[in-house]
């Protein structure tokens with residue numbers, strides 16, 4: 001699927017959270033920014049966290065946590081952006097396997113979540129996780 005104006009705005013939101021978090025000035029934290037828009041039209045963002053001793057998480061985790069904290073779980077579209085310090089460019093990256101699984105377990109409705117995988121393409125979560133485990137944490 002091609003990207004919409006809203007998708008491009010979401011990419012900018014993910015880039016902006018990287019810029020904003022850079023003032024915290026930590027190693028390996030804030031390199032990836034994620035932004036999602038819920039089915040209700042609300043936007044949540046998060047950055048990757050990287051601490052020593054294997055402590056950390058992806059930007060998507062933080063965005064999803066923020067969304068849940070605000071009482072929502074249905075994601076219309078999600079994107080993650082990596083800031084490449086070598087060439088100083090932002091690169092849209094597909095979510096890692098854990099994030100794909102988290103999106104799926106959150107709600108079966110998120111099977112149709114649109115995942116932006118590059119600056120010109122998005123796919124549905126079900127295309128990224130074709131043989132998913134059927135578990136969900138939904139009540």
Ligand SMILES: [Zn+2]
Nearest residue numbers: 058095096099
């Ligand atoms: Zn991840």
